[in-house]
Amino acid sequence: MFANRRSTAAPLNSPVDVEPWASDVRFVLIAPKEATSFRAALLRWYREHGRDLPWRRTRDPYAILVSEFMLQQTQVATVLPYYSEWLRRFPDFATLAIASESEVLHAWQGLGYYARARNLHATAKIIMSEHGGEFPHSAIAARQLPGLGRYTTNAVACFAFGDSVPLVEANIARVFARLTDLQIPVDSGPGSHLVWQLAADLAPARNAAEYQSALMDLGALTCLPRQPQCTRCPVKTFCRAKTPAALPIKRPRPPTKLLKEYHGFAARGSRVLLEQSVDRWRGMWILPRLADMPHSQPLHSSEFPFTHHRVTLAVFKRPATCRTTARQRWFPIRAIESLPMPSPHRRALASLLPIQPAREHIRSWTSGAGHSTFAL
Numbered sequence: 001m002f003a004n005r006r007s008t009a010a011p012l013n014s015p016v017d018v019e020p021w022a023s024d025v026r027f028v029l030i031a032p033k034e035a036t037s038f039r040a041a042l043l044r045w046y047r048e049h050g051r052d053l054p055w056r057r058t059r060d061p062y063a064i065l066v067s068e069f070m071l072q073q074t075q076v077a078t079v080l081p082y083y084s085e086w087l088r089r090f091p092d093f094a095t096l097a098i099a100s101e102s103e104v105l106h107a108w109q110g111l112g113y114y115a116r117a118r119n120l121h122a123t124a125k126i127i128m129s130e131h132g133g134e135f136p137h138s139a140i141a142a143r144q145l146p147g148l149g150r151y152t153t154n155a156v157a158c159f160a161f162g163d164s165v166p167l168v169e170a171n172i173a174r175v176f177a178r179l180t181d182l183q184i185p186v187d188s189g190p191g192s193h194l195v196w197q198l199a200a201d202l203a204p205a206r207n208a209a210e211y212q213s214a215l216m217d218l219g220a221l222t223c224l225p226r227q228p229q230c231t232r233c234p235v236k237t238f239c240r241a242k243t244p245a246a247l248p249i250k251r252p253r254p255p256t257k258l259l260k261e262y263h264g265f266a267a268r269g270s271r272v273l274l275e276q277s278v279d280r281w282r283g284m285w286i287l288p289r290l291a292d293m294p295h296s297q298p299l300h301s302s303e304f305p306f307t308h309h310r311v312t313l314a315v316f317k318r319p320a321t322c323r324t325t326a327r328q329r330w331f332p333i334r335a336i337e338s339l340p341m342p343s344p345h346r347r348a349l350a351s352l353l354p355i356q357p358a359r360e361h362i363r364s365w366t367s368g369a370g371h372s373t374f375a376l
Contacts, residue, residue, distance in 0.1 A: 030179075030238060035202055038238050039211055045234035046214030049221065051076070054083060056213060061135035061160040062093050065123070068152050069116045076220070082111055093133055096124040101283050105340035112343075114281060119147030137161065150196075155212075164208040166199035168192075171219025172212075177248035178223060178241040186248035259311045263287035263345075264318035265299055265352050271330045272349065273318070274339070278327065280306070284340045287315055287348060288328055300351055304344045313344050315352065 030038055053076065055067035066086055070079045089107055090096040096104070101121065108117035123145045127135060135156060136142050142153040157163040168176070176195045177186045184191045204211050222229045228244045230236055241247055265287055266273040275288040293314070300315040324330075331339065333353060341349075 030198075030202065032201075034238070038202065038235055039204055041234050041238075042214045042218065043207070043210060046210065046217060050214060050217045051220070054080070055159070056209075059160050059162075061156050063087060064156055064159045065135065065152070066120065068155050069120045069147065070111065072116060073113055074111060078111070082108075093124045093127045093135075096121060097128040102340055105284055106338065109284070109340050109346075110343055114284070114342075116147065118282075122146040123148070135160070158212055159209045162208060164203045164205055166196055166203050167212045167215075168196050168199050169216065171216045171223070172199065174225065174248050175215060175219045175223045178228070178244045179235070179239050181240040181242060182248060184249065185251045187250050191249075254308050257309045259306075259309050260293075261311055261313055262290040262293050263313065263315050263348075264290050264322070265315050265349075266318040266320055266322055267353075268320040268330060270333050272333055272336070272353070273322070273324065273328055273330055274336075274341075275325070275328045281342045284342055285331075285336075286342065286345045288318070288325075290316065300348045302344060302348060311344075313348060315348050 053067075055064055058064065067079070067083055070083055070086075086107055089103075090099060099121070101118070104117050104121045105114060108114060111117075126145060127133060131141070136145075137157075139153055139157065142148055142156065143150070151167060151169055154163075154165040154167050157165050158167060173186050173195050176182070176198050177191075180194075180198060182191060182194065184194075186192065186195060218233070218235070222233050223244075226245060230239075230244055233239065263286065264273075273288055274285040277284050277286050294316045296316060298314040298316050300313075302313050304311055304313065336349070
């Protein structure tokens with residue numbers, strides 16, 4: 001049923017960095033004659049237990065691309081309400097392309113990783129200006145679009161166009177690492193190469209979208225990260241993992257760095273001073289930065305994660321007569337709801353507003369925003 005063999009295949013679709021010792025790695029693959037049985041067992045389970053997700057009910061490349069961008073680093077339950085609201089506001093590439101960056105960031109706020117929103121916006125503009133409003137069918141052309149790597153390009157090709165191409169995301173990588181008892185880091189060059197090779201070997205000629213969805217759901221519902229439900233697994237007879245919960249092996253994470261950031265709070269009647277960020281949250285409005293830590297107690301202090309960092313946000317009182325810069329503006333409190341603002345600053349502002357009705361107004365749109373990890 002299974003075969004042990006050395007990795008000699010050329011990289012698939014794109015160059016893969018393979019360390020010198022990769023040729024000595026032995027891994028377990030499903031023999032070609034068993035691939036059909038594997039897929040059949042998986043699909044029988046999926047047709048009974050698979051998730052009914054809105055992006056699986058469409059073949060529209062735009063809607064599928066939106067879902068793929070949103071699902072990067074973000075759980076399905078979090079994405080669902082954002083996905084529906086996004087398609088209501090920006091139903092196609094044309095609508096998104098003509099939207100302002102402020103509108104796009106405002107619609108994305110709370111999801112975190114705002115580079116995804118900027119890349120999606122930029123992609124829409126390129127598709128309208130260079131591809132006649134149609135998502136390119138060429139993998140080479142698609143890979144040139146902002147934010148589209150091997151996985152995202154293949155996902156659109158599979159789910160929108162029905163192409164039989166390999167897919168490897170977090171759930172599928174975990175399933176394949178356990179299926180083959182992969183004993184090298186799945187996120188290393190050699191480990192990634194072997195997993196993508198297996199994904200290509202098992203990809204069916206037909207019903208590719210259903211098969212890939214089944215693999216994802218197997219990882220999300222049964223082959224869980226910490227407590228795999230092996231007794232309920234529909235493909236357990238194909239699995240060679242000796243200690244499934246210990247797989248996949250991953251490279252050590254870099255140590256978490258601690259940062260402190262100082263910002264000011266200045267209010268003038270029913271108006272508050274904000275600054276448009278030019279770095280981490282480029283284009284979004286934040287409480288004004290302070291060059292140094294003031295010699296006073298902060299009005300507000302909180303922490304949030306940000307790509308291998310733990311950031312302490314400390315907010316200090318500033319006089320209403322403080323001098324402003326070109327990037328700073330006074331906003332009516334009631335207008336803040338329409339501004340793109342990162343969740344840590346929204347929560348800080350909600351706790352600092354001196355006017356109770358306005359504070360409650362701000363809190364109405366900060367609820368549920370604390371789940372995201374923030375990145376460029």
